[in-house]
Amino acid sequence: MSVIFRKNLEKFITLNDQNFDEVLQYFDHKTIKKKQNLMEEGDYCSEIYFVEQGCLRMFFIKENGLEQTTEFAIEQWWMTDNFSFERRLPTTFYIQAVEPTTVLSINNDKREALFKIHPIMEQYFRMVYQRSYAASQRRIRYLYEFTREELYFHFEGQYPEFVQRIPQYMLASFLGFTPEYLSEIRSKRRS
Amino acid sequence: MSVIFRKNLEKFITLNDQNFDEVLQYFDHKTIKKKQNLMEEGDYCSEIYFVEQGCLRMFFIKENGLEQTTEFAIEQWWMTDNFSFERRLPTTFYIQAVEPTTVLSINNDKREALFKIHPIMEQYFRMVYQRSYAASQRRIRYLYEFTREELYFHFEGQYPEFVQRIPQYMLASFLGFTPEYLSEIRSKRRS
DNA sequence: CGGGCCTTTGACTGGTTTCAACTTCTGTGG
């Protein structure tokens, strides 16, 4: 099963049916309801998550008590607090389902074991991280290059369907401004 | 040679003398003067760079003509425009030496060849990218969490020696504000 | 020793936040 995971693997590497089945054995399936947390502040973030269906968001709690969203993950995206995962330290983030969501998960130790038996998975993750890092680099550039208003129009241009999919206050948070200001931006364009 | 590269490799993997020599053959040495560019806007960013000695910065030119610094790399850091490198597209960044600098470089094709002969290097780069991505994730969090003033104090606390090493206007640019504002922050603390 | 680059200072400006009040949407229980 997990057609979508296989599809994602095949973007980077080739695996025959038997090898895919073997690889899949290392992963667990999890189903979470909307608003349910997959990970909370203080947890050891021992796993990484691959979204099969649905949408996750990562956020932390700011000084003033507000939730600051830093990432979204939809189908075929990996998500975790990499710092906590790698250093085996407690996380300061939450991972929450924006919609009913199913994920594949694997912990650090199991993944190391997987790498030993299927070295091609090392290549797969090297490529996944290379892309993720590249995306992250680009995002940092946008944060420097664009005003908040431009960030919104740029994001809307790149992911129009996703903008429809999530509540505005989450999008505002992700783009680094307030829901009130997003309202203002949207009303400006209407006129 | 290249004691420092070997030192870095050994943080992640083990290689005997012979294998290290073989690996090193795939890399080129480059020496660049202060203010010289290793890469310019429009270039195909075909290589990745490992800093042996010195300091690089990556920047792009904003609409208003100003240089916006997005990254620094000192000894033992890798630097490249990953997006351009991976997709084989022209870059929109510059990479420039802040000090006289020596780097190791390798292009995409050579690196693929290296992975074939020394699969352990695939593991090395998987780990390097995992860390880089984690660092990038943390940096994005800081950009959301801190005011510009807090960003400065936080950075100064984490890298006090590096703050001394580079001109203030570059640091201000990297932290996302103007040299004037950095002056203001610094004068506030003096009083 | 001089010129240009870097840093500092101050006045003014504006993009974005904060706060509060109001309206609209949504989902859950009766």
Place this chain on the structure above:
DNA sequence: CCACAGAAGTTGAAACCAGTCAAAGGCCCG
């Protein structure tokens, strides 16, 4: 299936963080 309460979105006024501009001072390197 409707009612209603809480959540999400809108609007406007006041405040503030940080940018812009201009001018002066300091310092490095040729």
